[in-house]
Amino acid sequence: MSGHSKWANIKNRKGAQDKKRSVAFTKAAKDIMTALRNGSGLKDAIDKAREVNMPKENVDRLLERFESRKDSLISGMFEGFGPHGVPMMVEVESDNKNRILGEIRLIFKNAGGNLGEEGSVGYGFDRVGEIVVKNLTEEQELELIDGGAKDFDDKTIITEANNLKNVEEKVRQMGLEIEESGVVMRAKTPIELANVEQLDEVMNLIETLEENDDVVNVFAGFDYHE
Numbered sequence: 579m580s581g582h583s584k585w586a587n588i589k590n591r592k593g594a595q596d597k598k599r600s601v602a603f604t605k606a607a608k609d610i611m612t613a614l615r616n617g618s619g620l621k622d623a624i625d626k627a628r629e630v631n632m633p634k635e636n637v638d639r640l641l642e643r644f645e646s647r648k649d650s651l652i653s654g655m656f657e658g659f660g661p662h663g664v665p666m667m668v669e670v671e672s673d674n675k676n677r678i679l680g681e682i683r684l685i686f687k688n689a690g691g692n693l694g695e696e697g698s699v700g701y702g703f704d705r706v707g708e709i710v711v712k713n714l715t716e717e718q719e720l721e722l723i724d725g726g727a728k729d730f731d732d733k734t735i736i737t738e739a740n741n742l743k744n745v746e747e748k749v750r751q752m753g754l755e756i757e758e759s760g761v762v763m764r765a766k767t768p769i770e771l772a773n774v775e776q777l778d779e780v781m782n783l784i785e786t787l788e789e790n791d792d793v794v795n796v797f798a799g800f801d802y803h804e
Contacts, residue, residue, distance in 0.1 A: 602630040604788055607640055612794070614644045615671065643791075647673045653794075656682050657699035660691040661779040664769045665699045665799040672792040681790060689783035702799060703763040707742030709735040709749055710758040718752060736764070765799025777802045 606627035613619040627637055650673040660666050672678040683693045706728070714733050722735060725748035729736040737745040739761045746759055771777050780800055787796045 603627075603632050603636070604785075606630055606632050607636070608788070608794070610637065610640050611644065611671075614641070614648075615794075654678075655700070656693060657696065658682075658686050658691055658693040659699070660686070660783045660798060661689060662769060662771060662776050662800075664691075664771075664780050665702050665765060666691070666783075667699060667703060667763050667797045668787055668793060669795040669797075670790075670792050671794050678790075678792045681792075682787070685783070685786050685790070689786065690779065691783060700763075702766050703797065704766060705739045706762060706764050707737035707739050707745065708758075708760065708762050708764070709737065709742070709746060709756055711735065711749065711754045711756055714754070718754065721752065722748060762795070763797040765797075768799045768801040771800055771802040774802075774804075 606623070609623040609626060610620065613623040624637055651671050652673070652675055653669070653671050654675065656668040656670065656679070658666050658668070668682055670678050670682070686693045711733050714730070714735070719727070719730055722730075722745065726741050726745045727735050727737055735745065735749065742759070742761060746756065749756060771780065780798065784796050784798060787793050
């Protein structure tokens with residue numbers, strides 16, 4: 579799993595309504611911050627936040643926080659291993675590198691993982707584009723291969739990172755509904771988790787990382803089959 583396409587289903591299965599609400603708010607906040615950093619897509623991100631009933635004051639707080647910090651933000655990528663040896667890459671944007679380093683290291687330690695040195699994990703990931711759609715038939719896959727798609731994982735279309743926008747356009751022309759799209763770090767050889775307890779440990783680490791305001795994206799190399 580790269581960090582996006584399948585995790586939503588796992589999170590939803592984990593249960594309670596208040597947890598679902600928290601996950602929805604976290605994702606909406608991340609989408610708003612991504613739009614602010616990219617300089618595009620802010621209206622769509624705010625509209626989606628309203629759809630999950632995020633309060634207006636939450637949105638205003640995000641906008642004010644970004645405005646006050648935007649000139650001092652530094653981007654970076656941390657590499658580490660989560661529970662059961664799952665390789666993970668954590669993309670951050672912070673105005674205090676030492677503080678965020680300490681916070682990420684502590685989160686990994688508390689989850690039974692450890693933060694690694696630069697290059698300790700990154701070699702095991704490829705930078706690719708992912709497009710998640712609602713439905714995908716074999717015939718549509720063949721048409722998308724002609725349009726530049728490189729591979730498929732269930733309802734996820736995998737592309738070269740620099741060809742994502744072209745394949746997105748092809749997907750839209752075919753009338754397919756895009757649920758999520760973006761450039762991600764995808765593990766070359768995911769760790770196969772043995773049971774739901776291991777899955778929960780890894781997912782709890784991912785969710786804790788995602789709740790940190792300075793974390794932009796979390797990518798983890800694992801698979802789980804019931």
